[in-house]
Amino acid sequence: MSKEKIMDKYSILKNVFGYDSLRPGQEEAIDGIMSGRDTLAVMPTGAGKSLCYQIPAMLLPGMTIVISPLISLMKDQVNALREAGCPAAYLNSSLNAQEYFQTIGEINSGSIKLLYIAPERLQRGDIFADTESSPSQKSPPPLVVVDEAHCISQWGHDFRTSYLEIAGFIKSIKPRPITAAFTATATPKVRDDIERLLHLKKPVSINTGFDRPNLYFEVQKPRDKKAALLECLASRKKSSGIVYCATRKAVDELYAGLPRYGFSVTRYHAGLEDDERRKNQDDFLYDRKTVMIATNAFGMGIDKPNVRFVIHYNMPKNIESYYQEAGRAGRDGGPADCVLLYSGKDVHINEYLITHNDEDAEPNPELQAHNRELLRQITFYATGNECLRRRLLAYFGEESPAYCGRCSVCLTDREDTDVSLEARKIISCVYRLKERRRSFGKTMIIDILRGGRNKKIAGFGLEDLSVFGIMAGTDARRIRAILDFLIDRGFLESEGGEYPVVVLGSGYEEVLNEKRRVVMKLPKTVSREQLAVSSEKKIPVESGPVETGADKDLFEKLKELRRGIAAKEGVPAYIVFSDASLRDMCRKKPASLVQFSAVNGVGAVKLEKYGEAFIEVINNS
Numbered sequence: 001m002s003k004e005k006i007m008d009k010y011s012i013l014k015n016v017f018g019y020d021s022l023r024p025g026q027e028e029a030i031d032g033i034m035s036g037r038d039t040l041a042v043m044p045t046g047a048g049k050s051l052c053y054q055i056p057a058m059l060l061p062g063m064t065i066v067i068s069p070l071i072s073l074m075k076d077q078v079n080a081l082r083e084a085g086c087p088a089a090y091l092n093s094s095l096n097a098q099e100y101f102q103t104i105g106e107i108n109s110g111s112i113k114l115l116y117i118a119p120e121r122l123q124r125g126d127i128f129a130d131t132e133s134s135p136s137q138k139s140p141p142p143l144v145v146v147d148e149a150h151c152i153s154q155w156g157h158d159f160r161t162s163y164l165e166i167a168g169f170i171k172s173i174k175p176r177p178i179t180a181a182f183t184a185t186a187t188p189k190v191r192d193d194i195e196r197l198l199h200l201k202k203p204v205s206i207n208t209g210f211d212r213p214n215l216y217f218e219v220q221k222p223r224d225k226k227a228a229l230l231e232c233l234a235s236r237k238k239s240s241g242i243v244y245c246a247t248r249k250a251v252d253e254l255y256a257g258l259p260r261y262g263f264s265v266t267r268y269h270a271g272l273e274d275d276e277r278r279k280n281q282d283d284f285l286y287d288r289k290t291v292m293i294a295t296n297a298f299g300m301g302i303d304k305p306n307v308r309f310v311i312h313y314n315m316p317k318n319i320e321s322y323y324q325e326a327g328r329a330g331r332d333g334g335p336a337d338c339v340l341l342y343s344g345k346d347v348h349i350n351e352y353l354i355t356h357n358d359e360d361a362e363p364n365p366e367l368q369a370h371n372r373e374l375l376r377q378i379t380f381y382a383t384g385n386e387c388l389r390r391r392l393l394a395y396f397g398e399e400s401p402a403y404c405g406r407c408s409v410c411l412t413d414r415e416d417t418d419v420s421l422e423a424r425k426i427i428s429c430v431y432r433l434k435e436r437r438r439s440f441g442k443t444m445i446i447d448i449l450r451g452g453r454n455k456k457i458a459g460f461g462l463e464d465l466s467v468f469g470i471m472a473g474t475d476a477r478r479i480r481a482i483l484d485f486l487i488d489r490g491f492l493e494s495e496g497g498e499y500p501v502v503v504l505g506s507g508y509e510e511v512l513n514e515k516r517r518v519v520m521k522l523p524k525t526v527s528r529e530q531l532a533v534s535s536e537k538k539i540p541v542e543s544g545p546v547e548t549g550a551d552k553d554l555f556e557k558l559k560e561l562r563r564g565i566a567a568k569e570g571v572p573a574y575i576v577f578s579d580a581s582l583r584d585m586c587r588k589k590p591a592s593l594v595q596f597s598a599v600n601g602v603g604a605v606k607l608e609k610y611g612e613a614f615i616e617v618i619n620n621s
């Protein structure tokens, strides 16, 4: 490389893009391309990958071609480049005939330096049908850039068949252009696919690492997701954020429900008209609305820098999707939160989708098995008690310390707990069921152990099992945590597709025969939710009385209100709210529905039913 070009690299950086220095990885990518070598760069969102090919495109003679699936982003990028004085254009389905021919004219005149095209154009084999002579004959493109290159792999999360045409397209250009591939998320398997399917020749390989230190990761396993979401939103009220849901229905429900609590929300999913989608997206992008509720259809090509949180109302199908969606938080480098609200149902929904989502294709058992394994991994992310960041990075093949200090697992005070006895009880249950040639899912096993009475248990005659009710006094969530741990460690296994059942794994005998202890980390302190349960259900009389006179007055007023409601509805007063809840109201003095939802014993239904009446009394006292 000549000295002049090194100078050029920096002058373009400064003059066109206005930066003084390059970020990690950018320089290697630019130098790789400029030295004439193929380049494969894996960079997380927000690392500045477009500069890596825009600068070489401006340095190289001729017109660089950028293949990108993100039609919505093309226009923005081209506008930004033109704004900066770089002649760029795009060809995709959004152009009308006039715009199309104007662009073709510019290509013919040789003035375009960067041309963005959608991959579908390659499939038709006529991308330059309207140009005077194809650029591959006249002045061949010096560089072909493949953006979002993971789309070429069926192991990636956005597989596109049109990407398979790219290698042939590149081959048709003589002399062969430099090929540069970029992706934000790629596992080693996907990385191999990109290199192989694009026929990259000994590419310069760049991997800036996946860690995003400014992101805080959290998993919650709430009983009531809506209440948990309200709490999450309330503590981040003025910041911009995204709430991802698994289904359009869930999006619509939250969209209808949240404004009542004073949140400024909008929505996005594939079922909306184009106009509404565009308007809602803009409302969010321009901060006219603070919270976007959306399915995973939202976000591709969205580059909003000040997203302060991404809450997943449902668990996505794999870690790659999760990391990409959650990664839309904090692109400006400032602190941002990624919260996953997990429930066992999410696993079932995803199982169902894996089995039934093959409508237009032949069912592919190998792919289904692969997808199930990916689902298993994100389930462990959600249910395990290892550092969340470590789990995420391990998925991308990256080593990291066991403690990151920036995730809910690291920040929960846990201690090593010997759960050998409980583990034996759980394994015994699976063992006894096996003797009867039966196997069930987790919820059923927990019900049996806790001595639950339901139709299914009675129907199968499981009450006479020796293990029935042997964990009656144990919190269901604790049993579930230990059960998940036993599955994670392989003593038990979860098998079967759509309705997985728990079966014996390997080494379980050693646990049963007390030859092996089972030690796991469990939270040291009981959660607020657990406290609420114990104070309402186990301790008959609340011990901490209301001390001050003012609070005592309020307490009486609240009791009065409760009495009235109870009488009207013909239910006992404690059905409306327990004394403990009323005392908590006296302590917290909630002034809004959101604050009210933080009162012990207030679930979504009670919040909706009684919230306003109680708040009014509190505000007026």
Ligand SMILES: [Zn+2]
Pocket: 387, 388, 389, 390, 402, 403, 404, 405, 406, 407, 408, 409, 410, 411
């Ligand atoms: Zn951590």
